[in-house]
Amino acid sequence: MAEIKVNCVGETCPVPLVETRKALRQAKAGDIVEVCGTHPASKKEIPMAAKAMGLELLEVRDGADGTWKIRIRR
Amino acid sequence: MANKAAIIVHSGDMDKIYSALILGNGALAMGLEASLFFTFWGLQRLKKGGLEKGPLSKMNMLGLGRWMIKRKMKQARVAPLEKLFGDFLELGGKVLACDLTMEIMGVRKEDLRDDLITDYCGVGTYMNEARDASVTLFI
Numbered sequence: 001m002a003e004i005k006v007n008c009v010g011e012t013c014p015v016p017l018v019e020t021r022k023a024l025r026q027a028k029a030g031d032i033v034e035v036c037g038t039h040p041a042s043k044k045e046i047p048m049a050a051k052a053m054g055l056e057l058l059e060v061r062d063g064a065d066g067t068w069k070i071r072i073r074r
Numbered sequence: 075m076a077n078k079a080a081i082i083v084h085s086g087d088m089d090k091i092y093s094a095l096i097l098g099n100g101a102l103a104m105g106l107e108a109s110l111f112f113t114f115w116g117l118q119r120l121k122k123g124g125l126e127k128g129p130l131s132k133m134n135m136l137g138l139g140r141w142m143i144k145r146k147m148k149q150a151r152v153a154p155l156e157k158l159f160g161d162f163l164e165l166g167g168k169v170l171a172c173d174l175t176m177e178i179m180g181v182r183k184e185d186l187r188d189d190l191i192t193d194y195c196g197v198g199t200y201m202n203e204a205r206d207a208s209v210t211l212f213i
Contacts, residue, residue: 010151011151011153012150012151012152012153013096013100014096014099014100014103014153015153017099017100017103017104018099018102018103018161018165020103021102021103021105021165022161022164022165025165045104048104049103049104049105052077052104052105053105
């Protein structure tokens with residue numbers, strides 16, 4: 001199982017969502033996509049997208065200085 | 075109803091083109107299909123070198139308002155249209171160019187950014203896209 005990391009720190013709407021979607025398209029079933037970012041709305045919307053696509057949301061974690069990290073299994 | 079967004083881009087105003095592309099990308103990112111049908115003033119933006127050339131829909135003030143918004147957008151790190159188009163196409167979005175507009179406005183195929191356009195078509199193609207779309211917008 002591969003792990004794909006996406007760095008969207010400092011990016012705004014809709015880039016974190018779009019980059020996550022790109023990584024999920026690239027991933028094979030079972031692979032994990034890990035996105036980190038700072039855009040507040042994306043922290044809520046990326047899990048919404050995962051749910052809508054029937055993917056497993058593994059983790060949403062807050063870091064320092066408003067950063068967050070989301071892990072999704074394809 | 076399919077999970078699909080079918081958006082008509084009638085305006086060529088810079089702010090509205092951004093809205094259309096952000097909505098289209100948002101739809102694809104949320105797992106929907108998406109198509110953008112560029113017609114009338116919207117189609118002018120698909121001309122070579124025309125992407126970012128539209129005026130601001132309100133308070134353009136001979137380009138001063140437009141310049142100010144552009145500066146604000148840069149500060150906010152909004153992705154440029156070139157990237158938004160690239161992402162939209164990469165995620166499987168369709169960009170449809172209205173052939174009636176081409177005829178009326180004398181736009182030739184070689185005037186347009188063929189690399190951004192999925193298909194040259196008419197109202198029938200748009201309606202076929204919209205038939206089972208759960209989201210339809212006119213911008």
